[in-house]
Amino acid sequence: MSIQKSIYEKLILESSDGSRSIDISKGAISIDYYEDIFSPTITAKIKIVNTGNTITAEKGNSKQSIYNGLPLRGGERVSLKIAGNSSKNPGLDFSKRPENYFYVSKISDVITETNQESFTLHLVSREALTNETARVGKKFSRSLKISDSVNQILKDILKTNNFKSENIEPTSNEYGFIGNMRKPFTVLVWLASKAVSGSSKDADASAGYFFFQNQNKFQFQSTDALIKKPIRKTKNGQEVVYTYNQVNLPYDENNKKTDNYFNNLNYFVDTDQALVEKLRLGTYSSYRIYYNPLTFEIKPQEFKGENYSGSKTASLGRPLGEGKNFLPDLSKGGSSPSNKKLQDSPTRIITAVLDLGTLDPEASQKLNADPGKNQSQSLMRYNVLFTQTLNVIVPSNTNLRAGDVIKCNFPKVTQSTAKEYDPETSGLYIIKELCHHFDSRASYTSMKLVRDTFGPRKN
Numbered sequence: 405m406s407i408q409k410s411i412y413e414k415l416i417l418e419s420s421d422g423s424r425s426i427d428i429s430k431g432a433i434s435i436d437y438y439e440d441i442f443s444p445t446i447t448a449k450i451k452i453v454n455t456g457n458t459i460t461a462e463k464g465n466s467k468q469s470i471y472n473g474l475p476l477r478g479g480e481r482v483s484l485k486i487a488g489n490s491s492k493n494p495g496l497d498f499s500k501r502p503e504n505y506f507y508v509s510k511i512s513d514v515i516t517e518t519n520q521e522s523f524t525l526h527l528v529s530r531e532a533l534t535n536e537t538a539r540v541g542k543k544f545s546r547s548l549k550i551s552d553s554v555n556q557i558l559k560d561i562l563k564t565n566n567f568k569s570e571n572i573e574p575t576s577n578e579y580g581f582i583g584n585m586r587k588p589f590t591v592l593v594w595l596a597s598k599a600v601s602g603s604s605k606d607a608d609a610s611a612g613y614f615f616f617q618n619q620n621k622f623q624f625q626s627t628d629a630l631i632k633k634p635i636r637k638t639k640n641g642q643e644v645v646y647t648y649n650q651v652n653l654p655y656d657e658n659n660k661k662t663d664n665y666f667n668n669l670n671y672f673v674d675t676d677q678a679l680v681e682k683l684r685l686g687t688y689s690s691y692r693i694y695y696n697p698l699t700f701e702i703k704p705q706e707f708k709g710e711n712y713s714g715s716k717t718a719s720l721g722r723p724l725g726e727g728k729n730f731l732p733d734l735s736k737g738g739s740s741p742s743n744k745k746l747q748d749s750p751t752r753i754i755t756a757v758l759d760l761g762t763l764d765p766e767a768s769q770k771l772n773a774d775p776g777k778n779q780s781q782s783l784m785r786y787n788v789l790f791t792q793t794l795n796v797i798v799p800s801n802t803n804l805r806a807g808d809v810i811k812c813n814f815p816k817v818t819q820s821t822a823k824e825y826d827p828e829t830s831g832l833y834i835i836k837e838l839c840h841h842f843d844s845r846a847s848y849t850s851m852k853l854v855r856d857t858f859g860p861r862k863n
Contacts, residue, residue, distance in 0.1 A: 407669070407799045410847040414485035414499045415450075417508075417525075419474050422481075426459050426470060428452055433843060435486065437496060439618045439806035440837035441630075444535070444589040446617050448484070448506055448527040451513075455520055469521045471514065482506040482527055488802060489847055492638045492665055495802055496619075496840065503566065507533055529617065531564050538562060540583030540591045546772055550575040550599045554592060554615075554624050562588045567622035573613070573629050574602040579773040589615075592624070600778050601626040610717070612782035618805040625807060627785045630834055631718040631856070636808040638801075646798055647813040664799065668812065669848065671796040678790075686752025687787040690780045693755045703758075707780035708747060709788075717785070720809070720832040721857035724788065754779065792855045794833065800840065800847035808835045812853070828858045 415429035431454035438447045452470065459473040470476060483505050488495035498504045506527035514523040538561050544553045551574045558567050577600045583591060596613035603610075603626075612627045636644045648668040682688065688709040695702055709724075717724060756779075759772040796812070804810070809832055816824040833853035840849050 407846045407848050408489050409845055410489045410495060410800065410842045411487040412485075412842075413487045413495075414483055416483040416499075417470070417474065418481040418483075420477065420479040420481075424459070424474060426474065428454075428470065430454075431458075431470075435484075435842045437840040437842075438837070439616070441614045441616045441623075441806050441834075442837070443616055444593065444622075445529045445532040446619075447529075447532075450482070450525045450527065451522070452525065453520065453522040469516070471511075471516065471521055471523060476508065476511050476523070476525075478508055478510065479533075480508040482508065482525070486802075486842055489800060490665065492640060492642070493800055493802055494639060503530060503564075505530070509533070529566075531562055531566065531617070531622075534562055534564070535587050535589045538588055539585045540588055541585050543582045544580055546578055546580030548578060548580070549602075550577060550579050550595050550773075551602070551624065553579070553581075554595060557588050557592060558622060564622070566617075571621055572624045573626055575599045575613075576602040577773050577778070581772075596624065597782055598773055598778065599624075599626065601628055603629070611778035612785040614807070616806060618807060619802075620805055623807060627789060628718045630807055630809070631720055631789075633807075633809045635832070636804060636810050638803050643811065644801070644804070644808075645811040645813065646796065648815060665801075667799065668814075669797045669799065671794055671812075671814075674793040674795050674852070675790065676792050682787050683746075683751040685783065685787055686750070686754065686780065687784050688747040689750045690752045690754055690783070691750035692776065692780060693753065694758050694776065695756070696758050696760070698760055703776075705776050706750060707784075709784045719857045719861065720834065720855050721861055722859040724857060789834070789856045790836075790854050791857065792829075793836070794853045794855075795850070796853060797848055797850045799849070800842075801849050802840055804835060804838055804849060804851070806835050806838055809833070810835065810853070827860060831855070831858075831860055 412429040412432060412435070415427065415432055416425055417428045418425040428450070431452045432450050433453055434451045436449045454470055458470050459468055474480070481502075483499040484496065485499040486496045498506060507530060508525050509528045509532065510526040512524045512526065515521065540557060540561055544556070551572055554572055555569075558564055577598070579595070579598060592615045596615045599611070599613040601610035610626060610628050613624060614627070614630065615622070615624050617623065638644065644666065646666050646668040648671055690707045692705045692707060693702060694705070756775060758775070794812075811832055813825045813830045816826040818824065833855050836852045836854045838849060838851045841847065
């Protein structure tokens with residue numbers, strides 16, 4: 405079973421000036437690697453313990469500790485390669501190209517004694533450091549699609565090749581803006597909230613993107629694209645379907661010997677619906693008031709999420725608005741004084757000044773990415789995606805990526821002796837964040853999974 409320990413094949417720490425390096429694999433007691441669709445960069449942590457007789461001093465032949473002998477001051481490079489512990493688990497490899505190396509952003513928990521030291525290295529990707537030194541100062545034309553602007557920022561300002569064109573999903577809407585000397589990651593995340601998918605059948609029902617980094621480089625993907633992804637497969641072509649059995653069973657349902665690779669070791673429900681919070685955010689219904697600075701016109705608009713349910717938006721379970729997947733009808737039984745459904749009354753008022761251009765030579769009546777078409781809709785999509793969140797721990801599986809879709813089976817709570825899965829909670833989930841943990845005794849993967857609707861997805 406693949407909770408057994410993994411081997412650190414390569415773990416080299418280089419000084420910030422590149423003149424000295426040391427193998428820290430023997431002193432690494434644990435390594436944690438992180439991905440998150442809310443994070444523009446991957447991160448990692450390494451806990452180190454060593455005897456202090458590790459690295460030769462710059463002057464003389466005496467041995468020193470890593471902390472003062474290298475020395476560790478931040479900005480050091482780390483080349484990392486961890487071998488997988490089974491044929492299905494390939495491991496992690498950030499050692500092939502220097503541009504993929506990690507960099508030390510912080511050293512914490514430093515404890516020094518007479519003959520021993522311990523500390524924790526906090527690692528980030530190269531782009532996380534570049535982001536702090538670069539600024540978006542140029543103007544982007546209104547004729548450019550948002551996805552084109554994203555490509556330009558990654559290539560020309562962040563100066564990274566750590567992305568592929570297929571990872572930057574084309575958008576349908578154009579948007580002009582001025583960078584205002586903001587950091588690249590700040591602008592990219594801001595653009596993601598305004599982007600509308602170019603592949604959706606209904607452009608007004610597909611707003612909302614995510615910008616993040618995983619093992620597959622930088623990603624700029626719409627909510628719909630993440631939801632429509634096929635189930636993640638292993639390198640052997642097997643679909644990733646995790647089943648919670650409470651114990652590791654020697655044989656599967658077909659009486660075949662199993663390695664429990666797809667056994668869900670532990671799980672708990674973190675959030676389920678959070679209805680009041682969603683109402684406060686205006687997820688299901690909102691009232692928007694926009695002021696036009698050119699005509700001095702005030703334009704009110706009402707948004708109802710149920711108008712964007714059903715076939716207009718993709719879902720991981722049953723379509724929005726079908727069955728038990730929308731708001732309760734409080735008008736029944738006289739529980740609502742107005743006899744209206746809960747989603748009929750706006751629960752948030754949004755006010756804004758319309759954007760009519762970015763220093764264009766001539767004033768234009770044409771809106772610069774009309775917020776009336778996507779602002780409330782993207783807000784709904786972001787919040788509905790987190791209707792249910794689960795925390796799960798599974799055997800180490802480095803095939804997994806943040807943004808992947810996996811399937812989970814959970815037992816049905818019943819007095820029947822028959823083995824049944826709960827049709828409401830079992831099904832497809834998106835990996836919102838993950839951590840691959842490695843230490844001297846075991847390797848496992850912990851994940852936070854999110855889901856927008858309940859029940860099985862219709863093909």
